[in-house]
Amino acid sequence: MLPELFTFTTVALALRHHITSGDVCYPSLLQSRLEMCRSSDQYNFDPVFVANSSSPRTSQSDCRNNTETFCAFSSSSFAGGRGISILTTPDRMESLQQLPAFADADALLGINEQLSPVFEERELPGRGRGLIANKTLHRGDRIFAHTPILMLDGESFGDLEKEEWLELEHAAVNNLPLKSRTLFSALYGRPVTDPVSDRIDTNAFVLELNEVTYYAVFPETARLNHDCRPNAAYFFDKQTLTHYVHAITDITPGTEITITYIDPHMTRQRRLKRLSSLWGFNCSCSLCSLHSELAHASDERLDQITTINDRLEDWETAPLQMAQTLISLYEQERLHAPASSAYWYAALMSCTQGLYWETIRYAQRAIELGLLDYGFGDESFQRMRQLAKEPAEDECWLARLK
Numbered sequence: 216m217l218p219e220l221f222t223f224t225t226v227a228l229a230l231r232h233h234i235t236s237g238d239v240c241y242p243s244l245l246q247s248r249l250e251m252c253r254s255s256d257q258y259n260f261d262p263v264f265v266a267n268s269s270s271p272r273t274s275q276s277d278c279r280n281n282t283e284t285f286c287a288f289s290s291s292s293f294a295g296g297r298g299i300s301i302l303t304t305p306d307r308m309e310s311l312q313q314l315p316a317f318a319d320a321d322a323l324l325g326i327n328e329q330l331s332p333v334f335e336e337r338e339l340p341g342r343g344r345g346l347i348a349n350k351t352l353h354r355g356d357r358i359f360a361h362t363p364i365l366m367l368d369g370e371s372f373g374d375l376e377k378e379e380w381l382e383l384e385h386a387a388v389n390n391l392p393l394k395s396r397t398l399f400s401a402l403y404g405r406p407v408t409d410p411v412s413d414r415i416d417t418n419a420f421v422l423e424l425n426e427v428t429y430y431a432v433f434p435e436t437a438r439l440n441h442d443c444r445p446n447a448a449y450f451f452d453k454q455t456l457t458h459y460v461h462a463i464t465d466i467t468p469g470t471e472i473t474i475t476y477i478d479p480h481m482t483r484q485r486r487l488k489r490l491s492s493l494w495g496f497n498c499s500c501s502l503c504s505l506h507s508e509l510a511h512a513s514d515e516r517l518d519q520i521t522t523i524n525d526r527l528e529d530w531e532t533a534p535l536q537m538a539q540t541l542i543s544l545y546e547q548e549r550l551h552a553p554a555s556s557a558y559w560y561a562a563l564m565s566c567t568q569g570l571y572w573e574t575i576r577y578a579q580r581a582i583e584l585g586l587l588d589y590g591f592g593d594e595s596f597q598r599m600r601q602l603a604k605e606p607a608e609d610e611c612w613l614a615r616l617k
């Protein structure tokens with residue numbers, strides 16, 4: 216087993232594309248936090264009061280206790296005054312503070328800046344507000360790069376009473392600087408529980424950081440509506456706490472910029488059900504609106520993609536044609552971002568067979584798409600870069616012919 220590939224498929228896919236039993240543990244956005252897998256550890260409370268001006272502060276009154284203690288930590292100076300509130304345990308807060316986002320003054324240079332926006336925000340019939348491109352965007356063009364204004368530890372919802380986490384959520388929002396509070400208030404919240412909680416539920420992204428699940432609100436990015444075949448892809452950079460959104464296809468002026476809220480490998484009925492139950496809308500994107508014959512053909516391709524992906528977990532013994540078929544199926548399905556993993560497999564399999572130029576071609580495609588979907592910091596890209604540069608120097612070279 217090649218370690219870098221292992222990291223890529225298990226870590227990255229588990230975050231974004233792998234839906235566990237019952238579909239409830241890894242949605243792309245937050246609504247299902249109340250259904251998430253719950254657990255909690257014993258914790259001895261030891262409050263932290265931090266000195267660094269960009270580090271979040273808390274006070275004892277903003278903490279609630281059950282088997283663990285959770286506090287609303289806030290910093291108004293974080294990210295040049297944008298501020299952040301983090302609802303988590305004191306010990307997890309302490310380890311978050313070691314991240315460059317808090318510890319390195321230069322880490323967030325250029326982040327949260329939108330000097331000349333590439334979109335306009337508009338009211339759109341039947342879908343609330345959305346973002347429309349105002350210039351031609353090409354694959355890889357940056358749309359957003361923002362830090363969260365709120366981060367909520369997923370375990371708090373399982374451990375604390377509902378009233379208690381609601382109080383902490385309100386404290387977290389109230390402690391934000393006025394500008395960020397205003398951004399939060401302007402978000403749409405599907406009316407279910409209470410105005411603060413509803414806004415969080417409708418808009419937050421699921422992140423994994425230091426092996427903890429957090430729900431994070433990026434108010435600018437939250438204006439993006441859903442499409443099952445989106446033209447933008449996103450990833451979260453753990454070091455800088457920055458959420459990047461890039462065009463994954465060319466986008467013409469006047470076109471709505473969209474992301475997917477759910478695992479795009481789901482078949483039609485499952486997609487419709489999930490979007491309706493979690494975000495309250497009936498998806499009418501081009502894929503969901505296909506004639507039933509065409510929708511059926513798409514579902515069959517999606518099932519085949521899932522089958523091939525399962526088989527390729529043992530890629531070392533699979534035929535190269537299998538990865539090539541996967542690439543073709545992803546192209547037919549217009550699933551551009553997830554196709555990076557298919558190119559990844561194809562590059563490694565070509566390498567094991569000593570197919571020099573094919574290896575480079577596939578590795579370059581895996582890098583191009585994967586950088587936009589998995590992020591710049593993904594360690595496994597080192598391996599792909601090596602393959603793209605000089606396949607014969609990698610351990611996979613001719614491995615299947617030895």
Ligand SMILES: C[S@@+](CC[C@H](N)C(=O)[O-])C[C@H]1O[C@@H](n2cnc3c(N)ncnc32)[C@H](O)[C@@H]1O
Pocket residue numbers: 341342343344345402403405417418437438439440441442494495496497498499500
């Ligand atoms: C994260 S917000 C997106 C921005 C939102 N439209 C607004 O006005 O702020 C999610 C909500 O937007 C709406 N929405 C998103 N994608 C949609 C779509 N494809 N069709 C209809 N409504 C959609 C739903 O009301 C959903 O609960």
